Amino acid sequence: MLSYFLRRLLMAIPVMFFVAVFVFLLLRLTPGDPAQAIAGDQASLAQLEAIRESLGLNEPLSVQFVTWIGQMLQGDFGRSLISDRPVLEMIGQRLGPTLALALLAMAMTLLFALPMGVLAAWRDGGMTDRLVMTVSVIGFSVPIFVIGYVLIGVFAVNLRWFPVQGYKALADGIGPFAHRIFLPGLALASIYIALISRMTRASMLEVLREDYVRTARAKGLPEGLVLFRHALRNAAIPILTVVGTGFAMMISGVVVTETVFNIPGLGRLVVDAVLARDYPLIQAIILLTAGTYVLINLAIDLSYALTDPRIRYQ
Amino acid sequence: MTFHPLKSLGMAALLAGTVALPAWAETTLTAVMQAPLRSLDPHLSTAQIVRTHGFMVFETLLGMDADYQPQPQMADYVVSDDMLTYTLTLRDGLMWHDGTPVTAEDCVASLMRWSQSDGSAKTMMQYVDSIEATSERELVIHMKSPFGPLLELLAKPSPIPAFMMPKRLADTPVGEQIPEIIGSGPFKFVADEYRPGDQAVYVKNEDYVPRDEPASWTAGAKVVNVDRVVWQAMPDMQTSINAIQSGDVDLIEQVTIDLLPLLAMNDEVETGILNPLGAQVTGRFNHRLPPFDDPEVRKAAMYALDQETLMQTAIGNSEYYQLCPSIYGCEVPLASDVGAEYLEGSADERMAKAQELLAASGYDGTPVLMMQPTDLTVLTTQPIVAAERMREAGFTVEVASMDWSTLQSRKNGWQPVAEGGWNYFFTYWGVAGIWNPLVHSLINGSGDDNSWAGWPVNARMEELRADYLTAGTLDEQKQIAEEIQQIAWDDSFYFNAGEFKSVAAWRTELQDIQSGPITLFWGVHK
Numbered sequence: 001m002l003s004y005f006l007r008r009l010l011m012a013i014p015v016m017f018f019v020a021v022f023v024f025l026l027l028r029l030t031p032g033d034p035a036q037a038i039a040g041d042q043a044s045l046a047q048l049e050a051i052r053e054s055l056g057l058n059e060p061l062s063v064q065f066v067t068w069i070g071q072m073l074q075g076d077f078g079r080s081l082i083s084d085r086p087v088l089e090m091i092g093q094r095l096g097p098t099l100a101l102a103l104l105a106m107a108m109t110l111l112f113a114l115p116m117g118v119l120a121a122w123r124d125g126g127m128t129d130r131l132v133m134t135v136s137v138i139g140f141s142v143p144i145f146v147i148g149y150v151l152i153g154v155f156a157v158n159l160r161w162f163p164v165q166g167y168k169a170l171a172d173g174i175g176p177f178a179h180r181i182f183l184p185g186l187a188l189a190s191i192y193i194a195l196i197s198r199m200t201r202a203s204m205l206e207v208l209r210e211d212y213v214r215t216a217r218a219k220g221l222p223e224g225l226v227l228f229r230h231a232l233r234n235a236a237i238p239i240l241t242v243v244g245t246g247f248a249m250m251i252s253g254v255v256v257t258e259t260v261f262n263i264p265g266l267g268r269l270v271v272d273a274v275l276a277r278d279y280p281l282i283q284a285i286i287l288l289t290a291g292t293y294v295l296i297n298l299a300i301d302l303s304y305a306l307t308d309p310r311i312r313y314q
Numbered sequence: 315m316t317f318h319p320l321k322s323l324g325m326a327a328l329l330a331g332t333v334a335l336p337a338w339a340e341t342t343l344t345a346v347m348q349a350p351l352r353s354l355d356p357h358l359s360t361a362q363i364v365r366t367h368g369f370m371v372f373e374t375l376l377g378m379d380a381d382y383q384p385q386p387q388m389a390d391y392v393v394s395d396d397m398l399t400y401t402l403t404l405r406d407g408l409m410w411h412d413g414t415p416v417t418a419e420d421c422v423a424s425l426m427r428w429s430q431s432d433g434s435a436k437t438m439m440q441y442v443d444s445i446e447a448t449s450e451r452e453l454v455i456h457m458k459s460p461f462g463p464l465l466e467l468l469a470k471p472s473p474i475p476a477f478m479m480p481k482r483l484a485d486t487p488v489g490e491q492i493p494e495i496i497g498s499g500p501f502k503f504v505a506d507e508y509r510p511g512d513q514a515v516y517v518k519n520e521d522y523v524p525r526d527e528p529a530s531w532t533a534g535a536k537v538v539n540v541d542r543v544v545w546q547a548m549p550d551m552q553t554s555i556n557a558i559q560s561g562d563v564d565l566i567e568q569v570t571i572d573l574l575p576l577l578a579m580n581d582e583v584e585t586g587i588l589n590p591l592g593a594q595v596t597g598r599f600n601h602r603l604p605p606f607d608d609p610e611v612r613k614a615a616m617y618a619l620d621q622e623t624l625m626q627t628a629i630g631n632s633e634y635y636q637l638c639p640s641i642y643g644c645e646v647p648l649a650s651d652v653g654a655e656y657l658e659g660s661a662d663e664r665m666a667k668a669q670e671l672l673a674a675s676g677y678d679g680t681p682v683l684m685m686q687p688t689d690l691t692v693l694t695t696q697p698i699v700a701a702e703r704m705r706e707a708g709f710t711v712e713v714a715s716m717d718w719s720t721l722q723s724r725k726n727g728w729q730p731v732a733e734g735g736w737n738y739f740f741t742y743w744g745v746a747g748i749w750n751p752l753v754h755s756l757i758n759g760s761g762d763d764n765s766w767a768g769w770p771v772n773a774r775m776e777e778l779r780a781d782y783l784t785a786g787t788l789d790e791q792k793q794i795a796e797e798i799q800q801i802a803w804d805d806s807f808y809f810n811a812g813e814f815k816s817v818a819a820w821r822t823e824l825q826d827i828q829s830g831p832i833t834l835f836w837g838v839h840k
Binding site for chain 2: 030032033036037038039040041042043044045047048050051052053054055082083084085090093094149152156157160163164165259261262268269271272275276277
């Protein structure tokens with residue numbers, strides 16, 4: 001298992017290098033000028049040229065790439081072209097809110113989606129099943145920003161149970177943190193609740209038809225034990241796959257949720273960086289995201305062995 | 315009694331917040347600004363948000379009052395009778411935020427750095443013989459020949475004001491950002507709480523000594539009545555509206571006009587115009603490329619366009635826009651009706667004239683590439699309307715949609731359209747950035763590669779712009795400005811598509827909000 005883990009980690013190195021080259025070239029091919037983002041619309045060409053020169057943007061692409069890769073190998077992600085701050089410091093400032101939002105959304109997803117999917121499969125064709133599928137279709141169909149605005153309208157503006165926007169770090173106290181993160185977490189979780197409840201239902205339906213489930217029931221085991229210990233565990237692999245990839249894909253939902261609820265997270269930072277053509281910042285965030293994808297995929301693969309004893313990695 | 319678990323959670327959070335409050339009541343004014351603050355060097359950027367940030371932290375030697383007059387601010391001044399020597403004496407009590415005193419040497423270094431960035435200051439330097447510190451508190455500007463607008467330039471609020479900073483920062487090469495934000499202004503910048511593009515925090519500068527004169531725009535007493543000012547960026551306007559209604563923020567610098575009805579129903583929120591100058595929407599021709607290298611074709615396009623139609627589609631509510639032929643802004647001292655003949659007639663009458671002029675021009679059907687920004691609400695509709703009007707006049711028009719960043723970069727290139735060039739685009743200018751021929755970048759007729767995009771060539775325009783700099787009286791300046799305006803219309807430098815005002819919203823707890831060419835945070839009480 002350990003050698004498999006190390007081998008997968010080593011395989012991540014060329015993947016990350018390819019991502020680095022691809023992102024670097026893609027950004028340089030994209031029209032736009034970081035100097036203009038600094039100097040503003042009314043700047044003269046001479047002023048823009050002076051800024052480009054000082055930022056090293058007039059250097060040949062190969063020199064810029066080698067400089068950047070060299071810095072990266074020393075653990076230096078460079079400085080933002082626009083704010084002149086270290087890129088890692090900027091990412092550090094924004095990572096907390098995004099992680100909190102993503103983890104809460106995933107926790108809510110598991111809390112709601114698994115029981116919903118199991119119940120729907122158990123009551124296949126019944127009212128509960130239809131209700132769960134209706135909620136699931138709504139979760140899929142309604143965009144996150146609409147769900148966000150509806151939640152704000154009902155729970156923040158009308159009932160005033162929650163603030164309409166903003167973020168408090170956990171360091172400010174669990175109360176203020178939970179108070180501000182609950183609605184955004186719920187909005188972001190909505191699509192994943194829909195996705196994973198459907199996946200759980202489908203996977204459970206297959207498993208519930210298996211002989212060993214019939215045997216468990218024939219032995220007189222309580223239905224809860226049959227569903228959650230025998231059936232759900234055997235239905236877990238496809239669910240785990242969707243949970244893992246869903247978590248990795250959450251970045252797109254995070255951008256919208258952070259915008260609607262005004263959360264200063266990585267999603268907003270990356271949009272801002274793209275609009276300003278802040279190359280080092282965009283490159284660092286994309287590399288970070290790619291690294292997260294790689295690690296999550298590895299974690300999913302390893303988790304198969306935990307849920308299914310037949311799977312062993314060499 | 316009904317138990318509400320979520321409400322209880324809210325109460326718990328409220329109690330937790332109460333416990334965390336400091337013992338003293340600190341007054342914090344939270345504002346949503348019109349754009350996120352991403353860079354901090356006010357000598358390097360022409361962006362409005364950086365300018366506003368500059369006036370929080372830095373000061374200028376002279377300030378501009380509401381009558382458009384330069385007034386002493388950091389320094390009092392004396393001008394020699396021959397207009398060749400300007401002596402500026404720093405007032406008492408000026409300290410940088412790092413605790414060191416402001417010296418004349420700092421100010422000389424700041425003027426030198428500013429003059430390398432700002433276009434008007436560069437022009438000024440052609441008339442300057444020397445700038446020297448003659449003592450700790452006195453600096454003298456010697457001119458080679460008289461230069462009328464010098465005091466106005468030192469006081470101007472846009473696009474790059476002459477901000478003063480310590481010499482060690484002012485010595486930073488132009489093109490590089492200053493490493494620290496240390497000024498002498500009424501607010502101190504809190505570097506530790508700055509999140510680029512999201513949040514900027516300022517605290518009251520307790521050591522600041524305001525002037526005795528009443529506050530007027532960027533001149534006079536800058537008395538700060540709040541302890542902290544927090545700027546929050548909110549990319550979504552609906553979120554900002556929700557936030558001001560719930561009391562999370564105190565001020566929104568710019569509310570989109572279509573959302574104003576939402577605020578009209580709330581007694582706790584007021585709306586109004588804080589910046590009386592507004593902004594002029596400008597449609598710019600590329601004078602170097604066909605078909606707009608032909609003045610007759612440009613003139614036909616000018617008649618095809620229509621101020622009222624463009625403003626109606628972009629702003630909608632006529633309460634917030636103004637139509638006038640003045641290229642300097644509708645309500646500034648140099649405003650005049652010169653060139654009004656180009657705006658006469660109904661939209662249909664103008665179209666008939668455009669069709670007639672285009673037919674007579676020999677236009678060969680060369681397509682017009684019109685750039686359209688898709689992410690800047692105030693400029694998204696004009697290209698679509700303008701393209702339709704031009705097509706109706708007989709032009710072949712292609713609208714190229716792109717983000718604002720791409721447009722800004724593309725406008726600087728004069729290569730053929732097939733290689734990434736352009737023919738026409740809209741932008742807007744704060745009136746403070748165009749209010750006289752010296753600062754107005756769109757009427758540069760030199761055709762110089764380094765001039766602002768469009769590159770018109772007109773020798774008479776250049777003579778007049780030079781004459782304006784040496785004009786001795788306001789009457790002389792006005793006369794020259796009018797002739798310049800006539801040429802700008804006759805030679806179709808650009809189409810003045812009307813002027814709009816930005817509407818701000820603030821909670822009624824805020825009192826004595828100041829009006830100015832930028833949003834001002836001194837004077838206001840909470």
